[in-house]
Amino acid sequence: MSVKPRIKLDKKEAKKGELVEVKALVQHIMESGQRKDRDGKTIPRKILNKFTCTVNGKEVFSADFEPAVSANPYIQFKFKAQESGPVVLTWVDDDGTKIVGEDNITVI
Amino acid sequence: MKRSFDRRQVLTWGAGVAAIAALGIPGGPAHAKNDVEEVIAKFTGGKTPTTGKVKLDLPEIAENGNTVPMTVAVESPMTTESYVSDVLVVTDGNPRAGVAVFHFSPASGVAEANTRIRLATSQNIIAVAKMNDGSFFTATKAVKVTIGGCGG
Numbered sequence: 436m437s438v439k440p441r442i443k444l445d446k447k448e449a450k451k452g453e454l455v456e457v458k459a460l461v462q463h464i465m466e467s468g469q470r471k472d473r474d475g476k477t478i479p480r481k482i483l484n485k486f487t488c489t490v491n492g493k494e495v496f497s498a499d500f501e502p503a504v505s506a507n508p509y510i511q512f513k514f515k516a517q518e519s520g521p522v523v524l525t526w527v528d529d530d531g532t533k534i535v536g537e538d539n540i541t542v543i
Numbered sequence: 544m545k546r547s548f549d550r551r552q553v554l555t556w557g558a559g560v561a562a563i564a565a566l567g568i569p570g571g572p573a574h575a576k577n578d579v580e581e582v583i584a585k586f587t588g589g590k591t592p593t594t595g596k597v598k599l600d601l602p603e604i605a606e607n608g609n610t611v612p613m614t615v616a617v618e619s620p621m622t623t624e625s626y627v628s629d630v631l632v633v634t635d636g637n638p639r640a641g642v643a644v645f646h647f648s649p650a651s652g653v654a655e656a657n658t659r660i661r662l663a664t665s666q667n668i669i670a671v672a673k674m675n676d677g678s679f680f681t682a683t684k685a686v687k688v689t690i691g692g693c694g695g
Contacts (some may be wrong), residue, residue: 454652467544467661469638495650501641503634505610505659512645515621515652 438462440536441535442524449543457488457496458511459524461534467502483508483534485527490540491520516542579633579640586631586644592671592679597630599670599684608662608688615645617654617672617680627654629673636666656691663691 436490440461449455461483467479487497495514508526519542526534583592600614617627626649632642645656654672662668665687672680 490650493650495648496656497646498656499644499646501639501643503637503639503642503661505661509657509659511614511657513651513653513655515650517650 438534440524440526440534442522442536442538444522444538444540447539448543450462451516454513455516455540456511456513456520457524458509459536460507460509460519461526461536463526463528463534465500465502465504465506465508469502481529483526483528485525486510487525487527488512488514489523489525490514493517493535513520516540518542573613576636577634577638577640579635579669582633582640583631585671586629586671586673590679592681594681596680597670597672597682601668601684601686601689603685604687605662606689606690608658608664608691611662611686611688612657613642613660613668614655614657615670619647619654619674621647621652621654623649626651626675627672628675629658630654630674631671632648632660633669633671634660634662634666635669637661637663650676662686662688664688 438461440459445456448450462482463483466478466481470478472478482502484500486500488495496512500508500529519540522538522540524536596618598616601611605611615630615632617630619625619627627647630645633640634642642660643658647654667683667685669681669683
């Protein structure tokens with residue numbers, strides 16, 4: 436299953452030192468591992484447990500998620516514009532698969 | 544036209560409302576039902592965090608516990624000398640305390656993040672921020688949940 440995350444930067448171009456806001460939404464079930472199916476068996480946990488954002492290869496923000504994060508996790512944060520380059524967002528699933536999304540920022 | 548309710552009735556209602564308010568609004572004392580204390584102690588290395596600097600923004604009443612918007616922001620200049628490195632978010636009423644940990648650096652510019660969380664029941668949400676100098680700050684916010692968010 437290939438999922439395409441939705442990523443939105445509040446600006447395409449930023450002055451050096453200016454704050455850029457990132458909003459990202461990714462489709463994922465975020466199964467908590469607490470629920471039971473009709474036969475009373477526990478539904479195995481499947482969550483995106485790690486999120487990272489890099490700008491031009493440098494990490495600016497990351498997060499560890501627990502099952503208490505809602506399905507289709509939404510994340511909003513800011514970073515300080517330093518240099519132009521790709522803004523890469525990576526989510527890591529419990530099974531090790533990665534969901535990657537990308538945008539660009541130009542520093543003027 | 545006859546008045547539909549008399550003075551005595553109104554007084555009774557007033558007392559009832561006051562009683563409900565007294566019971567409900569403070570949210571009751573938080574006695575941990577899950578591993579919240581252990582999770583915080585592990586994060587702070589046993590230190591007791593100071594109240595302040597952290598701002599936790601959640602709705603007071605969440606209609607749907609499946610997806611409750613949460614914003615956490617920490618006051619800090621976010622320079623290489625003084626910045627927030629990690630923010631732990633936990634709850635005291637979910638089956639498991641942990642919600643998320645946010646990692647910041649001076650490159651973040653500001654220590655602020657927003658996500659949507661699950662709340663099984665009405666409970667307290669606690670954020671603990673770790674500064675680069677090793678100090679800890681905390682904030683707590685009580686949320687009332689109408690429909691719980693853990694399925695089952």
